[in-house]
Amino acid sequence: MRLRHLxxxxxxxxxxxxxxDGAAGTGGTAAAxxxxxxxxxxxxxxxxxxxxxxxGVTVTGGFGQAPAVGVAGGAxxxxxxxxxxLSAGKGRVVRAGDLVVTxxxxxxxxxxxxxxxxxxxxxxxGLPRLGVAGPRAADAWAKxxxxxxxxxxxxxxxxxxxxxxxxxxxATGPVAVVLDVVDVVEPGGAGVGTAVRSGTGGGYPTVVGxxxxxxxxxxxxxxxxxxxxxxxxxxxxxxxxxxxxxxxxVQLLEVDGETGRTVNSTxxxxxxxxxxxxxxxxVPALKAAGVGSRAVAVLPATSTTHARxxxxxxxxxx
Numbered sequence: 359m360r361l362r363h364l365x366x367x368x369x370x371x372x373x374x375x376x377x378x379d380g381a382a383g384t385g386g387t388a389a390a391x392x393x394x395x396x397x398x399x400x401x402x403x404x405x406x407x408x409x410x411x412x413x414g415v416t417v418t419g420g421f422g423q424a425p426a427v428g429v430a431g432g433a434x435x436x437x438x439x440x441x442x443x444l445s446a447g448k449g450r451v452v453r454a455g456d457l458v459v460t461x462x463x464x465x466x467x468x469x470x471x472x473x474x475x476x477x478x479x480x481x482x483x484g485l486p487r488l489g490v491a492g493p494r495a496a497d498a499w500a501k502x503x504x505x506x507x508x509x510x511x512x513x514x515x516x517x518x519x520x521x522x523x524x525x526x527x528x529a530t531g532p533v534a535v536v537l538d539v540v541d542v543v544e545p546g547g548a549g550v551g552t553a554v555r556s557g558t559g560g561g562y563p564t565v566v567g568x569x570x571x572x573x574x575x576x577x578x579x580x581x582x583x584x585x586x587x588x589x590x591x592x593x594x595x596x597x598x599x600x601x602x603x604x605x606x607x608v609q610l611l612e613v614d615g616e617t618g619r620t621v622n623s624t625x626x627x628x629x630x631x632x633x634x635x636x637x638x639x640x641v642p643a644l645k646a647a648g649v650g651s652r653a654v655a656v657l658p659a660t661s662t663t664h665a666r667x668x669x670x671x672x673x674x675x676x
Contacts, residue, residue: 411442413515415465415534421445421511424481425536427465429474435467435532439516441502447509450542454492454504457628459540459607459676461486462499464522467515467532477533478522485605486540486676488631498522503539512537541676543607543629551595551650562590563613563667565654569593572625573611573652573669581615581665585658589643595650595672602635604675615656615665629673641670649675 408418408426414433418426421444452458461480468474480486491503498520502512514535516522522533551569563581567573600606609629612622624630638645643653652671659665 409444411444411513413440413442413513413534415513415515417444417513417536421447421509421538422461422540424479425463427463427474427476427534427536429465429468429534435515439514439520442513442515443506444511444513444536447507447511447539449508449539452491452503452506452508452539452542456491457488457543457607458491458500458503458508459486459488459543459605459631460499460503461538461540463536465534465536466518467534485631485633486538488543488607488628490628499535499537502537506539508539508541510539512539541674543674543676551593551648551652554591554594560590561586561588562654562656563615563618565592565669569650569652570671572609572623573671575611575613575618575620575667575669578613578615578618578667581656581667585665587656587658589641589653589655591643591647591651591653592669593650593652593671595648595652597649597672598675600634600638600644600647600649600651600672601675602638604634606632606634606637606672607674607676608632608637609671609673611667611669613667613669615659615667617664621666631676634675637670637672641668644670644672647672649673 416428464478564577
């Protein structure tokens with residue numbers, strides 16, 4: 359069930375990015391969104407130069423910045439996983455079960471004559487990572503962040519077998535990981551808002567569901583074979599204005615505009631992260647809205663797909 363939700367979220371994000379005329383798919387825009395996301399919480403001041411850590415790793419750059427990581431020649435990785443706090447944040451303490459945004463850079467240690475190399479990097483991908491923290495989580499980062507404050511930058515040295523290199527085929531040996539605890543997402547953020555309309559009529563589908571609860575599209579009769587993209591605000595959020603320069607935490611529902619069939623949904627699983635610029639380009643009704651808002655968008659039919667309906671809830675921005 360969890361894998362189905364993840365696959366659906368990936369497909370839905372790809373569709374949203376495609377509809378934004380490249381806003382989410384271009385390296386520059388996405389990278390800028392990821393960088394701004396990693397800089398959002400209150401962390402320690404950025405170091406002015408390289409920091410040589412007690413674990414034998416050199417880290418350049420402060421919290422929120424893409425780090426440069428180097429392993430000192432001849433340095434030996436500790437036999438057991440080790441964590442060093444590079445800068446302590448002042449945000450909320452992460453608890454098991456919290457939904458946490460992180461940014462991280464994974465560097466191979468370079469042991470056995472192999473050079474040190476980058477294995478994974480959320481800054482290079484343009485978006486941070488969102489997931490549930492906890493000691494029983496499958497992802498290594500989810501265990502490390504428990505008990506840390508948002509705004510902290512950590513250095514982790516651990517065996518690759520601990521799960522830090524799932525995205526790097528064939529990676530072996532120790533790794534050095536610079537990990538930013540970006541933010542703790544309030545799961546009830548989507549419920550802070552006032553319903554302003556149902557979405558019915560004027561070429562829009564009928565959308566029902568209370569703020570913060572999973573929406574349902576009960577009728578797509580008015581959508582038909584729509585050839586015009588449009589969006590409408592359904593719930594006006596009480597939070598800060600949605601910012602195109604930030605990364606948004608969203609719940610999404612995608613429905614076939616002709617059949618009414620649900621194509622993809624993140625409800626029932628985990629929310630996803632999307633660059634604010636891409637979301638606002640696709641769903642302009644959110645431009646004057648606050649965090650906690652819900653909007654519906656009708657995306658026109660193409661030569662290969664029916665018209666689509668997107669219902670999007672903005673839970674938070676980082």
